[in-house]
Amino acid sequence: MSIKKIVVIGPESTGKSTLSEALASALATVWVPEFARGYLEALGRPYEQEDLLTIARGQLAAEDQLMGQANKYLICDTCLQVIKVWSNHKYGTCDESILKAIKERKYDLYLLTGIDMPWTYDPLREHEAAHWRQHFYSLYLTLVAESGIPWVAINGSHDERMMLALEAIKNL
Numbered sequence: 001m002s003i004k005k006i007v008v009i010g011p012e013s014t015g016k017s018t019l020s021e022a023l024a025s026a027l028a029t030v031w032v033p034e035f036a037r038g039y040l041e042a043l044g045r046p047y048e049q050e051d052l053l054t055i056a057r058g059q060l061a062a063e064d065q066l067m068g069q070a071n072k073y074l075i076c077d078t079c080l081q082v083i084k085v086w087s088n089h090k091y092g093t094c095d096e097s098i099l100k101a102i103k104e105r106k107y108d109l110y111l112l113t114g115i116d117m118p119w120t121y122d123p124l125r126e127h128e129a130a131h132w133r134q135h136f137y138s139l140y141l142t143l144v145a146e147s148g149i150p151w152v153a154i155n156g157s158h159d160e161r162m163m164l165a166l167e168a169i170k171n172l
Contacts, residue, residue, distance in 0.1 A: 003070045004172055005063075005106070007079045008165075009144065010113030010154075011136035019113065019154065019161055020077035026166060030066045031075035035059040036083075049091045056083050056098045060105065073169065080105065085139050109172055110144040110151035111165050 006023070008016045017034065024031035035058035040047055059080065067074055080102045087094040115133040144151040152168040154161045 003067060003072065003074050004108040004169070005074045005076060006109045006111060006169060007076045007081075007107050008111045008113060008154075009079060009082060010140055011115055011133050013117070013119045013133075014113035014115055014137075015117055015158070015161065016113050017077050018158070019111070019165060020075045022158070022162055023073075023165055023169070024075045026162065027071070027073050027075070027169070029071040029073045029075065030069045031077060032059070032062050032066050034078045035062050036078070049087060049093075049095070052083050052087050053095050053097065056080050056095075056101060059083070060101060063105075076107070079107065081140075081143055085136070085143070089136075107149055109168060110147065110149055111154045111168060112140055112144050112151055113161070114153060114155035116155045 008020045008023075010016055020031045020033075036055045039051070039055055039058060043051065059078065063074065063076060080098055083098055084094045084102060087098070115130075115137050119133070141153075150168075150172070152164060154164050156164070
Protein backbone atom coordinates (compact mmCIF):
# COMPACT_ATOMS: atom_id res chain seq x y z
CA MET A 1 0.00 0.00 0.00
CA SER A 2 1.39 3.38 -0.92
CA ILE A 3 1.38 6.15 1.64
CA LYS A 4 -0.26 9.43 0.58
CA LYS A 5 1.83 12.44 1.57
CA ILE A 6 -0.15 15.52 2.55
CA VAL A 7 1.47 18.91 3.13
CA VAL A 8 -0.08 21.61 5.28
CA ILE A 9 1.30 24.85 3.88
CA GLY A 10 0.61 28.54 4.42
CA PRO A 11 1.83 31.74 6.04
CA GLU A 12 2.93 32.08 9.64
CA SER A 13 0.32 31.78 12.38
CA THR A 14 -2.36 30.13 10.27
CA GLY A 15 -2.79 26.97 12.33
CA LYS A 16 -0.60 24.60 10.31
CA SER A 17 0.87 22.70 13.25
CA THR A 18 -2.46 22.47 15.06
CA LEU A 19 -4.15 21.18 11.91
CA SER A 20 -1.32 18.73 11.13
CA GLU A 21 -1.42 17.19 14.58
CA ALA A 22 -5.23 17.00 14.61
CA LEU A 23 -5.34 15.38 11.16
CA ALA A 24 -2.78 12.77 12.16
CA SER A 25 -4.83 11.95 15.23
CA ALA A 26 -8.10 11.75 13.26
CA LEU A 27 -6.47 9.53 10.61
CA ALA A 28 -4.61 7.35 13.14
CA THR A 29 -1.26 8.15 11.56
CA VAL A 30 1.84 10.26 12.22
CA TRP A 31 2.72 13.82 11.34
CA VAL A 32 6.06 15.40 10.54
CA PRO A 33 6.56 18.51 12.68
CA GLU A 34 8.31 21.52 11.21
CA PHE A 35 12.02 20.77 11.66
CA ALA A 36 12.87 24.50 11.52
CA ARG A 37 11.13 25.20 14.84
CA GLY A 38 13.35 22.98 16.98
CA TYR A 39 16.44 23.91 15.00
CA LEU A 40 15.88 27.66 15.35
CA GLU A 41 14.95 27.42 19.03
CA ALA A 42 18.28 25.69 19.71
CA LEU A 43 20.36 27.87 17.38
CA GLY A 44 21.14 30.68 19.84
CA ARG A 45 21.64 33.27 17.10
CA PRO A 46 19.71 34.70 14.15
CA TYR A 47 19.55 32.23 11.29
CA GLU A 48 21.56 32.72 8.12
CA GLN A 49 20.99 31.45 4.61
CA GLU A 50 23.28 28.46 5.17
CA ASP A 51 21.01 27.37 8.04
CA LEU A 52 18.19 26.91 5.54
CA LEU A 53 20.09 24.05 3.89
CA THR A 54 20.48 22.33 7.27
CA ILE A 55 16.77 22.86 7.94
CA ALA A 56 15.86 21.43 4.52
CA ARG A 57 17.96 18.33 5.11
CA GLY A 58 16.46 17.89 8.57
CA GLN A 59 12.91 18.22 7.25
CA LEU A 60 13.49 15.60 4.56
CA ALA A 61 15.18 13.24 7.02
CA ALA A 62 12.23 13.58 9.41
CA GLU A 63 9.79 12.79 6.58
CA ASP A 64 11.82 9.75 5.56
CA GLN A 65 12.07 8.51 9.14
CA LEU A 66 8.34 8.88 9.88
CA MET A 67 7.23 7.40 6.56
CA GLY A 68 7.80 3.93 7.99
CA GLN A 69 5.39 4.66 10.84
CA ALA A 70 2.66 6.16 8.65
CA ASN A 71 -0.74 4.51 8.34
CA LYS A 72 -2.06 5.30 4.83
CA TYR A 73 -1.16 8.99 5.18
CA LEU A 74 1.86 11.05 6.19
CA ILE A 75 0.89 14.54 7.31
CA CYS A 76 3.70 17.04 6.75
CA ASP A 77 3.64 20.33 8.66
CA THR A 78 5.52 22.20 5.90
CA CYS A 79 7.75 21.24 2.97
CA LEU A 80 10.81 22.59 1.20
CA GLN A 81 8.65 25.01 -0.81
CA VAL A 82 8.30 27.04 2.39
CA ILE A 83 12.08 27.19 2.76
CA LYS A 84 12.31 28.34 -0.85
CA VAL A 85 9.77 31.11 -0.23
CA TRP A 86 11.60 32.30 2.88
CA SER A 87 15.02 32.10 1.27
CA ASN A 88 13.89 34.07 -1.77
CA HIS A 89 12.17 36.63 0.43
CA LYS A 90 15.02 37.16 2.88
CA TYR A 91 18.08 36.52 0.68
CA GLY A 92 16.83 36.97 -2.89
CA THR A 93 17.91 33.45 -3.84
CA CYS A 94 17.55 29.79 -2.87
CA ASP A 95 20.25 27.12 -2.69
CA GLU A 96 20.29 24.90 -5.80
CA SER A 97 20.25 21.72 -3.72
CA ILE A 98 16.97 22.82 -2.11
CA LEU A 99 15.48 23.54 -5.54
CA LYS A 100 16.65 20.13 -6.76
CA ALA A 101 15.13 18.39 -3.74
CA ILE A 102 11.83 20.19 -4.36
CA LYS A 103 11.70 18.74 -7.86
CA GLU A 104 12.52 15.23 -6.61
CA ARG A 105 10.22 15.09 -3.57
CA LYS A 106 6.63 14.25 -4.49
CA TYR A 107 3.47 14.93 -2.51
CA ASP A 108 -0.15 13.99 -3.10
CA LEU A 109 -2.08 16.96 -1.67
CA TYR A 110 -1.50 20.50 -0.44
CA LEU A 111 -3.74 21.96 2.26
CA LEU A 112 -3.31 25.75 2.05
CA THR A 113 -4.16 27.39 5.38
CA GLY A 114 -5.77 30.80 5.15
CA ILE A 115 -5.06 34.01 7.01
CA ASP A 116 -8.59 34.23 8.43
CA MET A 117 -7.41 33.50 11.96
CA PRO A 118 -5.79 35.99 14.33
CA TRP A 119 -2.04 36.32 14.54
CA THR A 120 -0.53 34.66 17.62
CA TYR A 121 2.79 35.95 18.88
CA ASP A 122 5.72 33.55 18.72
CA PRO A 123 9.37 34.67 18.96
CA LEU A 124 10.19 32.74 15.76
CA ARG A 125 7.56 34.53 13.66
CA GLU A 126 8.65 37.51 11.60
CA HIS A 127 5.73 39.10 9.72
CA GLU A 128 2.69 40.02 11.79
CA ALA A 129 1.42 42.89 9.63
CA ALA A 130 -1.70 42.11 7.59
CA HIS A 131 -0.04 43.09 4.32
CA TRP A 132 2.77 40.58 4.95
CA ARG A 133 0.31 37.82 5.78
CA GLN A 134 -1.53 38.54 2.53
CA HIS A 135 1.75 38.72 0.61
CA PHE A 136 2.88 35.29 1.79
CA TYR A 137 -0.60 33.80 1.32
CA SER A 138 -0.52 34.99 -2.30
CA LEU A 139 2.91 33.40 -2.81
CA TYR A 140 1.73 30.06 -1.42
CA LEU A 141 -1.51 30.25 -3.41
CA THR A 142 0.44 30.72 -6.64
CA LEU A 143 2.84 27.96 -5.66
CA VAL A 144 0.15 25.34 -5.01
CA ALA A 145 -1.97 26.43 -7.98
CA GLU A 146 1.01 25.98 -10.32
CA SER A 147 2.32 22.78 -8.69
CA GLY A 148 0.21 20.31 -10.65
CA ILE A 149 -0.64 18.68 -7.31
CA PRO A 150 -4.21 18.72 -5.95
CA TRP A 151 -4.76 21.41 -3.32
CA VAL A 152 -7.54 22.78 -1.19
CA ALA A 153 -7.90 26.14 0.58
CA ILE A 154 -8.44 25.58 4.31
CA ASN A 155 -10.28 28.36 6.12
CA GLY A 156 -12.73 28.87 8.97
CA SER A 157 -12.88 27.65 12.53
CA HIS A 158 -10.84 24.69 13.70
CA ASP A 159 -13.80 22.38 13.11
CA GLU A 160 -14.43 23.81 9.64
CA ARG A 161 -10.75 23.43 8.76
CA MET A 162 -10.77 19.82 9.92
CA MET A 163 -13.89 19.08 7.90
CA LEU A 164 -12.42 20.65 4.73
CA ALA A 165 -9.09 18.89 5.19
CA LEU A 166 -10.59 15.47 5.89
CA GLU A 167 -12.91 15.80 2.90
CA ALA A 168 -9.96 16.69 0.65
CA ILE A 169 -7.99 13.71 1.95
CA LYS A 170 -10.96 11.40 1.46
CA ASN A 171 -11.19 12.57 -2.16
CA LEU A 172 -7.57 11.70 -2.95
